Amino acid sequence: MARNIDLMVNSIKVDNETDLANFERTGRQRRRRTLRHRRRDGATFYVEPLLTFDLDVFVVLSANVGDLISLAPLYEALRTRGYAEEGECVLVEGVPVQFLPAYNALLEEALREATETLYEEVSTRVVRAEHLVAICLQTGRDKDRERVRIFREQAELDMNYLADVIQRHGLEGKWKQWTP
Amino acid sequence: MDTVKPDIARIFAAKEARRHKLAALPFPEKVRAVVCLQQMAAPLLRARGKKVRVWTLDPQATRSIPSR
Numbered sequence: 001m002a003r004n005i006d007l008m009v010n011s012i013k014v015d016n017e018t019d020l021a022n023f024e025r026t027g028r029q030r031r032r033r034t035l036r037h038r039r040r041d042g043a044t045f046y047v048e049p050l051l052t053f054d055l056d057v058f059v060v061l062s063a064n065v066g067d068l069i070s071l072a073p074l075y076e077a078l079r080t081r082g083y084a085e086e087g088e089c090v091l092v093e094g095v096p097v098q099f100l101p102a103y104n105a106l107l108e109e110a111l112r113e114a115t116e117t118l119y120e121e122v123s124t125r126v127v128r129a130e131h132l133v134a135i136c137l138q139t140g141r142d143k144d145r146e147r148v149r150i151f152r153e154q155a156e157l158d159m160n161y162l163a164d165v166i167q168r169h170g171l172e173g174k175w176k177q178w179t180p
Numbered sequence: 181m182d183t184v185k186p187d188i189a190r191i192f193a194a195k196e197a198r199r200h201k202l203a204a205l206p207f208p209e210k211v212r213a214v215v216c217l218q219q220m221a222a223p224l225l226r227a228r229g230k231k232v233r234v235w236t237l238d239p240q241a242t243r244s245i246p247s248r
Contacts, residue, residue, distance in 0.1 A: 044210045044211065044214065045207055045210075046203070047203045048199050048200075048202035048203045048210075049202060049205075049210040049211075049213035049214045049217065050214070051214065051217040051218065051221055052214060052218075053218060053232045053234075053235075091233075093236070094233075094235050094236025094237075095235050095236075096233055153199075154199065154200060154203040155203070
């Protein structure tokens, strides 16, 4: 069973249960401020606002080799804090949030190399734009292709860093295909 | 071959410039813009039978929604 929870809201990282509790306490203290550290869309940091109704949260769960990864402890922790499940999501202060385990090396690297930034007065960590582009390439849907186009047009990308990420994760073919 | 008339090209250029301006907004402003987009899209999506929830924003947090 996963015990320590590494939680990243495209950008926000909570290292363990203690931090999750701190997040909750901060949230209660500032209940009037509606969009805080839990609510992030990584892409929104770098490009124009795009329509979305839910928030995907990548979660790194530390489990022993051979253990099944389960989100149950996280859901339980959120439930005890009053955040109810709604279909595939958990409703966190009015925002449907879907938790997704970081399921491959690219996502783990993206969370590991996220950069520290401030959202209003709250310190947070944001996945680098280059990693978001690589995740889009890997996911490979039409909407991801469109997002890559928008990133190239609007975000300040470190092309050398991006080339390294693309090469490291075997995404050169898709990059060439999508950026003729 | 069709060519774009200069006034139309100017409109496209202005739209492009606005998108870059939006991309440069502070993150909280962008979030407020996302909620505006949700408010516009929700009735249309609901009419098509899709269940969507517009994010709840604090009234103070909506004080400076970017305008066109």
